[in-house]
Amino acid sequence: MKRTVADWARLADEAADERTLTQALDRAGELAQTCHDLRVVLRSASAREEVPPAKLAAIADRTLEAAARDRDVWGFRDAAVVRAGRLADHAGARAALELGETTLRAPRTDALGLAALSLGLPNAARAYEWILLGEGHRQILGDEPAQRRCLAQARADATEHGLGGELCDVASAYVVLGDAEVGRELLAQAEACTEPAEAWSLANAWRAAARPDEATRVLEMALRRAETVEDAVRVIRAYASHQLREAARAALGRAQELARSASDWLALGDCALDAGLGTDLVREAVERAEAVATTPEEKQDVAKAYAHWLGDADAAARVGPRGARPVASTAGSATALFDWLRARVGRERLAQIAAADYGADRDKHLAALEDIVATGELPRTLGWEPHEVLALTRWQEGEHTDHLARAFACVVLCLVPSGLDELATNGVILADSAIALGGDVTEHAEELAVFLSTPRQGPGEWDSGQETTVARLLALVLRAARAPEDDVIDARAGHLVEAAADLAELDAELAGGLRARVWAELIEAYLAPLSGRPNVRVVLDALPLTRAHA
Numbered sequence: 001m002k003r004t005v006a007d008w009a010r011l012a013d014e015a016a017d018e019r020t021l022t023q024a025l026d027r028a029g030e031l032a033q034t035c036h037d038l039r040v041v042l043r044s045a046s047a048r049e050e051v052p053p054a055k056l057a058a059i060a061d062r063t064l065e066a067a068a069r070d071r072d073v074w075g076f077r078d079a080a081v082v083r084a085g086r087l088a089d090h091a092g093a094r095a096a097l098e099l100g101e102t103t104l105r106a107p108r109t110d111a112l113g114l115a116a117l118s119l120g121l122p123n124a125a126r127a128y129e130w131i132l133l134g135e136g137h138r139q140i141l142g143d144e145p146a147q148r149r150c151l152a153q154a155r156a157d158a159t160e161h162g163l164g165g166e167l168c169d170v171a172s173a174y175v176v177l178g179d180a181e182v183g184r185e186l187l188a189q190a191e192a193c194t195e196p197a198e199a200w201s202l203a204n205a206w207r208a209a210a211r212p213d214e215a216t217r218v219l220e221m222a223l224r225r226a227e228t229v230e231d232a233v234r235v236i237r238a239y240a241s242h243q244l245r246e247a248a249r250a251a252l253g254r255a256q257e258l259a260r261s262a263s264d265w266l267a268l269g270d271c272a273l274d275a276g277l278g279t280d281l282v283r284e285a286v287e288r289a290e291a292v293a294t295t296p297e298e299k300q301d302v303a304k305a306y307a308h309w310l311g312d313a314d315a316a317a318r319v320g321p322r323g324a325r326p327v328a329s330t331a332g333s334a335t336a337l338f339d340w341l342r343a344r345v346g347r348e349r350l351a352q353i354a355a356a357d358y359g360a361d362r363d364k365h366l367a368a369l370e371d372i373v374a375t376g377e378l379p380r381t382l383g384w385e386p387h388e389v390l391a392l393t394r395w396q397e398g399e400h401t402d403h404l405a406r407a408f409a410c411v412v413l414c415l416v417p418s419g420l421d422e423l424a425t426n427g428v429i430l431a432d433s434a435i436a437l438g439g440d441v442t443e444h445a446e447e448l449a450v451f452l453s454t455p456r457q458g459p460g461e462w463d464s465g466q467e468t469t470v471a472r473l474l475a476l477v478l479r480a481a482r483a484p485e486d487d488v489i490d491a492r493a494g495h496l497v498e499a500a501a502d503l504a505e506l507d508a509e510l511a512g513g514l515r516a517r518v519w520a521e522l523i524e525a526y527l528a529p530l531s532g533r534p535n536v537r538v539v540l541d542a543l544p545l546t547r548a549h550a
Contacts, residue, residue: 002521003027004398005037009044018050025051029059035066035075046082053087060087064096068103073129076100077136084140093140100133101150127166130154131173147177155186164194168205175209183209196222196231200238207242215242223251229264233271240275248275262298265289266305273309274361282309290319297380304379308367323377326415332450332475334415335376337434340444341408342373349405356392365389372412382416391421394429403433407441414452423452423467424513427474432518435481442482449475466509469502476539480526493535496542503542511545520549 003011008028015021028041042063045051060079067075076096084093104125134150137143151173158166167190175183187205194202199222206215219235226232232255239248252272259265269285272278286305293299299320307316316322326334350373354366361384368386372378382390393409396402410430413421427449434445453471476492483489496503510519523543530536540547 003031005031005040007398007400009040012044013047015048021048021050025055025059029062032062035063035070035072038063038066039072039075039078042078042082046086056082057087057089060096064099068099071103071108071125071129073100073104073132073136076103076133077140080136080140090141094143097133097136097140097146100136101153104129104133105153124157125154127154127158127163127169130157131169134173144177151177159189162193164190164192165198165201168194168198168201172205172208175205180209184211187214191218196225197234200234200241203238203242212242216244216247219247219251223254226254226258229255229258229267232258233267236271236275240277245275245277249277249281252277252281259288260292262289262293262302265292266301269305269309273364279310286310293319296320300380301383304368304371307371308364308385321377322371323375323379325377329451329454331454332452333444333447334451337407337441337444337448338411338415339376340440341404341411342376345373345404345408349402349408352402353389353393353405353409354386356389361385378412378416380416382412382418387413387418394426401433401436403436406430407433407437407445411448414448422513423470423474424510424519425515427452427470428510428515428518428522431474431478431481431522434478435522442478446475446478446482449478466502466505469496469499469506470509472496473506473539477522477526480530481522484526484530489530490533490535493533493539497535497538500542503539507543507545510543511549516546516549519546523547 005028008024008031012021012024012028015024025041025045028044029038032038032041038059042056042059045056045059060082063075064079066072067079076099080093080096083089083096107124130150130153134147134154137146137150151170154166154170154173157163158170167186171183171186171190174180174186183205187202187209190202190205199218203215203218206212206218219238223232223235226235232251236248236251236255239245239251252268255268255271259268265285265288269282269289272281272285286302286309289298289305290302293302300322303316303319303322306312306319307322326338328334347370350369351362351366354369355362357365364385365388368383369389372386390409390412393405394413396406407430410426410433413426414423414430417423417426431445431449434441449471453468453475472492472495476489476496479486479489479492510516513519523540523546527536527540528547531540
């Protein structure tokens with residue numbers, strides 16, 4: 001596996017001599033494309049006194065250019081920190097932060113900006129960006145007037161567009177600055193245009209302004225106005241975050257009045273569990289959900305709640321199965337790799353996966369993961385637990401990647417895709433880890449790709465023709481990686497050639513995807529050496545955009 005920017009930066013941090021340090025920083029700089037990448041390089045370079053000022057200044061300038069392109073507030077701040085600190089260039093630091101102001105004042109012209117316009121939303125900077133930039137002026141240069149200038153811009157934008165949540169953020173920033181009166185004035189203004197869903201933010205801002213009475217009033221009003229369980233749950237969680245347990249338990253009573261469906265009652269059980277309101281309330285909610293559950297999906301969710309939240313295996317079994325074995329097929333295998341990985345992933349590794357979201361909801365993620373591993377069954381759909389930590393685990397890259405954990409995460413995501421998952425992303429990451437693990441894993445990954453290349457329809461399954469083409473390309477690459485002389489390669493390449501139109505569309509999809517570089521590396525490493533085979537040559541020629549990332 002090729003080293004990443006982070007790998008080279010780590011080597012720079014650990015370098016024992018100037019030659020190794022320079023080589024590591026140069027390689028990191030060559031690979032860096034985004035502002036985030038360059039910030040990593042700049043951080044490593046600025047931490048080493050051996051780096052010449054001219055070299056450090058050049059990295060800071062590249063970071064600043066990328067910050068303006070990517071509208072990355074932290075890029076402006078990091079460049080300013082280096083200018084003011086290591087380079088003793090206060091004028092340069094001020095120029096960096098002022099470039100940030102100029103950038104934020106300009107409307108967004110990227111996809112996010114255009115999407116905002118299409119929804120009738122402002123496409124300028126968000127309040128938090130102005131707040132961060134203002135804090136940079138004060139913390140780096142001690143320039144409070146510049147900070148107030150940024151806050152004034154954030155206030156004006158939020159007021160113009162009636163954004164109550166953003167006014168709350170600006171109010172809190174003024175309170176931190178010592179202007180509690182201005183903060184309270186803004187909160188009163190925010191309350192007039194705050195959506196019910198933002199009541200929690202408004203309450204938090206009132207507490208930051210040392211007015212807990214106002215925070216309680218806002219939440220009480222939001223609870224009275226709640227029309228859905230979702231509205232009420234948000235208030236309960238807000239009370240719990242303020243350590244107001246009795247108020248949270250009382251609010252649960254209002255939420256129960258609104259509950260109708262199994263999903264409503266499970267939402268209340270989940271909320272009671274997270275808020276620490278007592279096992280009795282969690283069980284009551286799950287039992288009420290069981291009483292109204294009718295569909296297989298609802299019963300499966302109830303069974304999972306009994307098992308994961310309450311540790312009640314008997315009640316879970318009474319309700320029904322919590323999952324099912326992957327679909328059987330005569331083409332490929334949906335189970336071989338899944339079973340190989342779950343037999344080896346181990347509890348310690350599962351605990352690391354469960355903690356991937358900075359430790360948030362670790363126990364709930366772990367319970368869901370352990371259930372999958374112990375039973376060998378997969379839910380019809382992946383809820384937040386454990387989808388979020390599996391999705392985060394798949395992004396590991398570089399020489400310190402835990403390929404077994406990453407492969408396990410990708411297998412589950414491939415077998416139970418959510419609406420946000422793409423086989424073009426999960427599949428190629430899985431292939432990359434399978435090849436790194438080698439042996440049976442590569443063969444089993446190929447079997448899974450063959451299985452996924454067979455069009456199927458149904459809940460939790462890939463259902464587009466393009467995903468079929470992605471799976472066929474994965475199967476081809478994996479066979480080329482483990483048996484490059486095999487005649488099956490010609491047949492598989494031929495199947496792709498027969499769908500020339502799909503292959504052309506695939507090139508654009510992979511090139512614009514989140515792991516275009518990985519696709520390019522695998523294709524160059526395993527298919528390019530087989531370019532003498534006619535069908536393989538056609539496939540390679542059809543993927544110019546994808547291969548350009550190599």
